[in-house]
Amino acid sequence: MPSVTPSHRLRVRTRPPFDAGSEPLRIVDLFAGCGGLTLGAAQAAAANERKLEIALAVDFEPLAAEVYSRNFPFAEQVESEPVEAFFDGELGAPITLTEKRTKASAGAIDVLLGGPPCQGHSNLNNHTRRVDDKNALYLRMVRAAEVLRPTVVLIENVPAVRNDRHDGEGVVARATRHLTNLGYEVAEAVVDLDALGVAQSRRRHILLAIAAEGRVLPTSLFESIGSDTRRDLRWAIGDLVDIVSDDPMDRPPQAKGPNRERMQYLLDRNEYDLPNELRPACHQGNHSYKSMYGRLKWDEPAQTITSGFGSIGQGRYMHPERARALTAHEAARIQGFPDYFDFSSCPTRSALATMIGNAVPPALAASLIGAYLSHASASTEDRTERVALPA
Numbered sequence: 001m002p003s004v005t006p007s008h009r010l011r012v013r014t015r016p017p018f019d020a021g022s023e024p025l026r027i028v029d030l031f032a033g034c035g036g037l038t039l040g041a042a043q044a045a046a047a048n049e050r051k052l053e054i055a056l057a058v059d060f061e062p063l064a065a066e067v068y069s070r071n072f073p074f075a076e077q078v079e080s081e082p083v084e085a086f087f088d089g090e091l092g093a094p095i096t097l098t099e100k101r102t103k104a105s106a107g108a109i110d111v112l113l114g115g116p117p118c119q120g121h122s123n124l125n126n127h128t129r130r131v132d133d134k135n136a137l138y139l140r141m142v143r144a145a146e147v148l149r150p151t152v153v154l155i156e157n158v159p160a161v162r163n164d165r166h167d168g169e170g171v172v173a174r175a176t177r178h179l180t181n182l183g184y185e186v187a188e189a190v191v192d193l194d195a196l197g198v199a200q201s202r203r204r205h206i207l208l209a210i211a212a213e214g215r216v217l218p219t220s221l222f223e224s225i226g227s228d229t230r231r232d233l234r235w236a237i238g239d240l241v242d243i244v245s246d247d248p249m250d251r252p253p254q255a256k257g258p259n260r261e262r263m264q265y266l267l268d269r270n271e272y273d274l275p276n277e278l279r280p281a282c283h284q285g286n287h288s289y290k291s292m293y294g295r296l297k298w299d300e301p302a303q304t305i306t307s308g309f310g311s312i313g314q315g316r317y318m319h320p321e322r323a324r325a326l327t328a329h330e331a332a333r334i335q336g337f338p339d340y341f342d343f344s345s346c347p348t349r350s351a352l353a354t355m356i357g358n359a360v361p362p363a364l365a366a367s368l369i370g371a372y373l374s375h376a377s378a379s380t381e382d383r384t385e386r387v388a389l390p391a
């Protein structure tokens with residue numbers, strides 16, 4: 001029988017040929033993780049019949065780089081090194097020798113993507129000591145833009161990044177000022193992921209910078225996204241309730257005795273929030289943890305997926321109809337990763353939890369880069385038409 005591609009976009013099992021197409025869209029992804037932003041750019045490129053070229057992807061976690069390479073085998077360079085090993089100059093300073101090498105091998109870049117870490121990180125090493133906090137990592141994206149001069153820069157982070165400061169100045173303000181001085185139009189927004197068709201309440205801060213040759217204003221891109229159908233949990237994972245498999249992606253998390261009893265309590269009474277007296281003593285009383293030990297609802301989006309999705313003590317992660325927390329497969333679907341995305345080189349449930357919890361839902365870059373590509377080509381057509389008009 002010929003294979004039929006399911007119409008449900010998360011159930012597609014065959015990876016589209018992202019490196020097919022005519023005109024290339026050439027990207028660099030820093031702090032790339034497993035590649036959520038890249039996948040979004042790939043989807044946008046495919047929807048616009050463009051061929052994705054990945055000049056460079058960097059993440060210092062070898063497992064992340066491995067999953068990335070598995071999913072984007074055509075990437076020219078995937079490095080498990082600190083980003084600072086490629087971009088080591090200060091903002092505004094002359095391009096270093098290292099940066100000259102990075103630029104020479106990357107070539108002309110259309111889109112620079114990056115989601116610098118939003119929690120403090122511990123694995124600092126020699127490369128990272130000079131710029132040694134997460135706020136400085138945010139500004140590495142700006143330095144990379146200064147070196148590579150891409151047409152579009154997209155920096156993703158948590159909304160609270162607006163409170164982060166470095167050397168006495170907010171990092172977002174500093175990034176904006178510097179990118180503006182480089183000649184970019186810059187805009188920022190907090191984007192609701194559930195308005196982009198992701199079955200999850202998740203809000204992310206985006207800084208978007210577009211060079212003059214991009215012919216599009218970043219504010220117009222923010223204005224043109226966000227009208228996708230809102231999706232609920234049943235849409236994302238309704239078909240995965242009783243999958244039996246030894247694959248770490250589908251193996252249900254095993255809860256300890258008290259948590260099993262808590263889940264059974266909610267199922268037996270058809271309730272969604274655990275009463276105070278059944279919570280651990282430290283969570284009782286006047287607490288702000290209502291969603292902890294909570295049960296998810298089929299007809300609503302999930303709460304924000306974090307690396308804690310496999311434990312009901314970490315948030316509202318109990319399955320709507322089973323006495324268990326979410327599987328990695330379910331969490332990946334809720335993040336918006338289609339089944340063709342291959343996490344198989346990530347060997348354990350805990351490594352999977354970190355990678356999937358850290359990931360940026362592909363819909364984010366798919367919407368913004370997709371909007372950029374269609375605006376840019378519309379403005380090219382418009383110019384061509386105007387040029388073609390008789391005098």
Ligand SMILES: C[S@@+](CC[C@H](N)C(=O)[O-])C[C@H]1O[C@@H](n2cnc3c(N)ncnc32)[C@H](O)[C@@H]1O
Pocket residue numbers: 030031032033034035036037038058059060061064081082083084114115116117118121128137358359360361
């Ligand atoms: C929020 S996650 C990025 C998610 C990714 N952008 C996506 O779309 O799925 C941040 C990533 O930055 C990586 N990271 C943190 N500090 C780094 C550094 N100094 N150099 C390279 N990678 C780093 C972490 O390993 C983690 O995978």
